[in-house]
Amino acid sequence: MQRFIGVFAVLACLFLATENGSAFLLESECGKSNRSENYGLIGGGQSAGILSNPWMVLIIIGGSPFCGGSLITSRFVLTAAHCISPLYTIVRLGDYLTVNPEDDCSTGICIPRAYIKHVDKKIPHANFNKISNQQYDIGLLRMADVVEFSDSVRPICLLFNAQMENVSLFNVTGWGKREDGEMSRVLQKATLSKFDRSQCSQKCEETVDETQICGGSYSSDSCDGDSGGPLSAEVYYKGEFRPFLYGIVSYGKLQCTGGGLGVYTNVTSFTNWIMDAMLHNSSG
Numbered sequence: 153m154q155r156f157i158g159v160f161a162v163l164a165c166l167f168l169a170t171e172n173g174s175a176f177l178l179e180s181e182c183g184k185s186n187r188s189e190n191y192g193l194i195g196g197g198q199s200a201g202i203l204s205n206p207w208m209v210l211i212i213i214g215g216s217p218f219c220g221g222s223l224i225t226s227r228f229v230l231t232a233a234h235c236i237s238p239l240y241t242i243v244r245l246g247d248y249l250t251v252n253p254e255d256d257c258s259t260g261i262c263i264p265r266a267y268i269k270h271v272d273k274k275i276p277h278a279n280f281n282k283i284s285n286q287q288y289d290i291g292l293l294r295m296a297d298v299v300e301f302s303d304s305v306r307p308i309c310l311l312f313n314a315q316m317e318n319v320s321l322f323n324v325t326g327w328g329k330r331e332d333g334e335m336s337r338v339l340q341k342a343t344l345s346k347f348d349r350s351q352c353s354q355k356c357e358e359t360v361d362e363t364q365i366c367g368g369s370y371s372s373d374s375c376d377g378d379s380g381g382p383l384s385a386e387v388y389y390k391g392e393f394r395p396f397l398y399g400i401v402s403y404g405k406l407q408c409t410g411g412g413l414g415v416y417t418n419v420t421s422f423t424n425w426i427m428d429a430m431l432h433n434s435s436g
Contacts, residue, residue, distance in 0.1 A: 165417060173288045175177070175314035181224055181301065182309035183207070183395040194406050195317065207308035207395070210244040210266075211293070211380060213237045220326045220381025222391050222397055223307045226298040228430055229271075231380035232400050233280035233291040241271040243293060246304035247339070269295040275429050276359030289402040289417045292429050305356060308382060309389070309396045312427065316420050319385040320346045320369055328421060344369050344383070355413045356404060363421040365399045366414035379403075 174409055209221035209229050219235035221243065229243055247266040273294035280288040299305055325341045344367040352366035360366055367383060381400030399416030419426075 159430065173402065176312055177240055178310040178312060179307045182307045184306065190253060205339065205341070205382075205395050206246070206302075206304050206306040208247065208325055208398075210247045210327065211235055212242050212244060214239040217327065219295065219379045220401065222382040223299070223305065223352075223402075224348035224397070224426075225303065225307060225430070227295050227434070229293040229295070230397070230400065230419070231291055231293060232289045232402055233398065234282050234289055234402075235380035236274045236291045236293070238274075241274065241293065242268050243271060243295065244268055245299060246302070269297070269299060272296040273433055274296045275433055276404045277425065285360065286403055286415065287363055289426070290419070290422050292433070294424070294433055308425070309387075309394050310426070311389075311396060312418070312423050314397065316396065317385075319387070319398070322346065322385050323395075324367070324378070324381065324383050324401065326381040326401065342369060344414075351414050354411050356415060358403075358415070360415055363418050365416040365418050366413060367399070367416055378379060 154155040164426070174259045177317035207223045208429040209231075210217055211219040211229070211231060212220050213219075214237070219231055221235070222408040223229035223245065224230045244266045245268075271293045274291065275294070276291035280290070282289075301307070322344045323341060325339060325345055325385050327336045327339060347366040347368055348411055349362075349364065349366045352364075352368075365383065378401045381401045382396055382397050383401065386393045387396045389396075397419050399419055401416050404412065
């Protein structure tokens with residue numbers, strides 16, 4: 153209980169900073185790691201480095217991998233609202249090679265052991281309704297207890313009360329389906345370009361507004377199983393490059409053909425909602 157009170161106090165202070173209008177990072181040590189993007193690439197290609205995305209979370213519902221998510225604090229995971237289910241949910245942190253979540257050095261590079269946290273609270277955005285629209289596709293999962301940060305488990309950066317740098321290239325990561333229709337066993341990455349929202353509106357036959365980002369590539373795309381995962385970019389902030397969360401994988405065309413357009417929830421449109429939701433769901 154004492155630790156939960158501490159978390160609540162920190163969030164209350166952040167809420168006061170928001171009221172005063174000063175810019176701040178949700179977690180000051182976000183995104184920092186002692187390993188580079190190329191550390192521990194397995195098989196090359198589009199596999200991500202083992203410790204290059206320590207904020208990446210695998211969401212498991214009813215015993216099966218279902219979605220991705222992003223660690224944003226020691227107790228909260230940010231994901232898509234459509235990834236939130238009434239069924240029993242756990243999250244796996246520090247994950248990379250999903251078929252072998254134990255410590256493994258068989259490749260010559262040691263893969264840290266992934267570990268599990270139980271989800272005790274699910275907070276979808278109240279305005280999300282996947283039947284009538286695709287907007288507001290954002291939600292939070294609260295872990296039953298806090299997670300300790302390390303090189304393999306660390307939150308991604310979220311900036312509050314400041315205009316995010318306008319970027320044209322993003323990174324997207326996940327274990328979603330590949331071109332052969334099978335879920336990837338190794339965490340995958342892709343580079344996507346930012347497109348005008350009207351192109352996604354036309355391609356997906358849905359209204360895409362300012363609370364969403366249109367992204368895509370001619371050679372890669374997010375797919376089933378990638379939902380809820382991060383759309384991020386490296387941004388120069390106070391003397392160093394750090395990874396910032398810009399979007400959440402939301403939806404796209406049903407076919408994943410190795411390229412195309414997809415729609416991502418624009419996280420910068422929901423920072424007030426994120427702060428308010430955490431503030432009201434930190435205790436208990």
